[in-house]
Amino acid sequence: MNLISRFKCYCIPLSVSFPLSLLGISFQRSSFYSGAATEWSTGQSTSFSNQIDVVNEFTTYCYQRDLPKAMKALNSMQKHKLWADAITYAELIKCCIAHSAIKQGKIVHQHVFSNGYEPKTFLINTLLNMYVKFHLLDEAQVLFDQMPERNVVSWTTLIAAYSNAELKEKALEMLIMMLRDGVKPNMYTYSSVLRACNGLSNLTQLHCCIFKFGLESDVFVRSALVDIYAKWGELQAALHIFNEMVTGDLVVWNSIIGGFAQNSDGDEALNLYIRMKRSGFKADQSTLTSVLRACTSLALLELGRQVHVHVIKFDRDLVLDNALLDMYCKCGSLEDANCTFNQMFEKDVISWSTMIIGFAQNGYSQKALDLFKVMRTSGTQPNYITVLGVLFACSHAGLVEDGKYYFESMKKLFGIDPGREHYGCMVDLLGRAGKLEEATKLIHEMKCEPDAVTWRTLLGACRVHRNMDLAEYAAKQILNLDPHDAGTFILLSNIYAKSQRWEDVANLRRSMTDGGVKKEPGCSWIEINKQIHAFILGDKSHPKINAIHEELNQIIGRLKEEGYVPDTNFVLQDLEGEQMENSLLYHSEKLAIVFGMMSLPKGKTVRIRKNLRICGDCHVFAKLLAKMENRSIVIRDPIRYHHFQDGACSCGDYW
DNA sequence: CTAGGGTTAG
CATH class of the missing domain: 1.25.40.10 (Tetratricopeptide repeat domain)
Structure with missing residues (x-):
């Protein structure tokens, strides 16, 4: 038997209302209820005016958000079997939520169901919301099941809770139950449940319902649609819905920019950012986080630095700082990354992981492992990805024993089961070390x-x-x-x-x-003067391509005098023999490096990003060229970084 | 009383 039916029969709520002036409190509205009619008629000590005072006092404290005093007053109401109105309780419950006061919240819950009192749906919804905010979904579900009647808010509160808790099946199931129950979902319901989509077919169905109920014009529903289409990689669909929006606001701009940034289309993310600025919107932390992510994927260090200037205008923000940190790591500027890391007021597992991986990918494996040791004493628990970074550091520095140690003890030390990627790192570690059978x-x-x-x-x-x-x-x-x-x-x-x-x-x-299999052509990018120059193998469309080839030939000539021999001797080279030397000559990174040398001020580091892993010949070329020209060259390939300086590379020729 | 955006690997 639930609380409601158990007490139903006793209760005859009595409602008394009176002018506000009588209370001497200007901001509140109050009425009070008593289930104790028989008690005061039989001469109990509490007088009518005392009862008003008790409820009045409670109401005042609730509106003043004075939790301890309100709870004391509540206790006294409980003793006298008095009740305040639902809106006052809602205030108190808000206050409990704000103070994370779970114990007090549960007392309020008990109180409003005590002695046969029947709270209105509105009030139970408030309690539902409270349990949701406390992440006590089981309690919320129990209360929901006990409700004599549930309205759209009751259903939506729970559906949103399951959506946010990533209990997608449960959220979708609840939506169906809601429809079966004859309660019509509204824009709140749909904007919540969209996040619970398990795939495109699901999403299409929901989109149809939204359309049918005429809710597709709601800003929240639309931005939820934009967001979820983008999250499922349907960027064109997302963009289409976005472009149809009349009122857009900042959040939906952030959704669409974030969508492209997260789907590694940094280019489109930046285009949209420019569009957003032109439309008169001001970026906030969320926008900048996505813009930084776009810079990260495109390795745009200079643009990233400009974003950094905007970042410091805002209050400190952990997510944003993490994105900034990652940008510096992935753009190969470890000095800036280190500086950002050290200045962070707060570090979470992502900050530590980002820095550890940053060191590892840039060839500073020992620093990565040292930092991991510091992390272990800092009290932040490593996660799946942190351990991946540690193993990556080991594999790329040939630290076979360290790698084996961490891999074999990761479950015991950190409670993390090795996943496919961890095995991958170990295969790499053993494979590079020549232990192919073991791998x-x-x-x-x-x-x-x-x-x-x-x-x-x-x-x-x-x-x-x-x-x-x-x-x-x-x-x-x-x-x-x-x-x-x-x-x-x-x-x-x-x-x-x-x-x-x-x-x-x-x-x-x-x-x-x-099978229509085509090889992706090698491509390298370089950022010069806020412009991105792309070089593709065999493509001659760059306006300075002739000058670049001329310079490259001269450089090769000089390098050959210094002993450079084009390395066409890779046994498993991926090109046909006779094309080899010629193709090597025009590998996109060579063109980009030469163009960088021609365009950037003397001594400035040449930074290249490329889509394929660097080949052995370009690696030798870059090492010798860095020495000959006395200039640093940084190349980011899809896996890691190469910092060329003084004839050596930070990867130790081990990539 | 119920709703939307951002960070680490591959």
Whole structure:
């Protein structure tokens, strides 16, 4: 039996209202209820005016947000079996929420159901909301189940709670129950439940309902639609809904900019940011976070620095600081990153992980491991990604023993089960160290299924250590899982060519053509004077391409005098023999480096981002050139960074 | 009384 039915029969609420002036309190409205009619008629000590005082006092404290005094007054009302009106209780409950006063909140809950009092739906909704804000969803659900009647707010409160708690199935289930119950969802309901979509078919259905109920014009519903389409990678759909909006506001700008930034379309994110500024909106912390993320993905250090200037205008914001930190790490400026990290007023697991990974990717593995030790004493618990960063640091510095130690003890030390990516790091660690058999064994021992990335890691190691048989095996595994991987196709066909297996080569080339597999051309980007210059292998559209080629040829000539020999001798090179040296010459990073040298002031670091991993020849080229020109060169490839200085690279030739 | 945006890996 629930609370309501248990007390129902006793209660005859009595409502008394009186002029505000009588109370001498200007801001409140009050009426009070008493379930104790029989008691004062039989001469109990509490007089009518005393009762007014008790409720009056309670009301005053509630509106003054004085929680301790209000709770004391509540206690006295409870004794006298008196009740205030629902709005006053709502004030008190707001106050409990603000103070995270769970105990007091539960007392209010008990009180409003005591002695047969029947709170209105409005008041129970307030209590529902309170439990939701306290993250006590089970309590909220119990209360919800006990409600004699539930309106759209009751349903929406719970649906939103499940959506926010990532209990998507539950949220969707509740929506269906709501519809079955004959309660019509409103814009609040839909803007909440959209986040609970499990996929596009779900989303399409909800979108149809929204359209049918005529709610698609609501700003909140629309921005929720924009957001969820973007989160599911349907950026064009998101943009379409966004562009149709008449009133947009800042939040929806942030949604759409964030959507592109998170889907690694930094370019479009920045375009939208410019559009937003032109429309007269001022960026806030959320906007800047997304803009920084766009800079990060495009490696736009100079633009990132400009954003930093705007960041310091705002109050400190952990998420924003983390994005700033990551921007400096990913743009290869460790000095700035370190500075940002040290100045942060608050650090969470993301800040630590970002910095650790930043050190590791930039070739400072020892610093990464040292920082991890500091983190362990700081009281912040490492997570899945932190450990990944630590293992990455070990694998890229050849620290086999450290890596094995952390991998084997991660469950015991940090309570984290090794996932596919952790295994991947270990395969990398063992593979690079030449322990190819051990690496293969580890893949077969994995608790989760290896994916194409895992096998590609092994293939990379085979390439370095020139193990053709294992490379063939790994390549076949990759093509099973990812039949469109052009790089692997070409690699495999070169393995066959090397062993004169021409029939296999022909078969492979045929299945490539049939499958429509195309190799992504190598591309490098450089930021100069707020402009991004892109260089693509074989593309001659850059206005200064002729001058660049001329300069490159001269540089190569000078480097050859210093002993540079173009390295066409990679056993598993991904190009056909006769094209090799010529193609190497025009690798996009060489063009970008030369253009950077020609355009940037003397001594300024040349920073390049590229879409493919750097090849051995370009690596040697950059090392020698950095020394000859006495200039730092930083190249970011999809996995890590190369800081070239004085004829050496921060990766220690181990990438 | 119920609703929307941002950070770490690959």
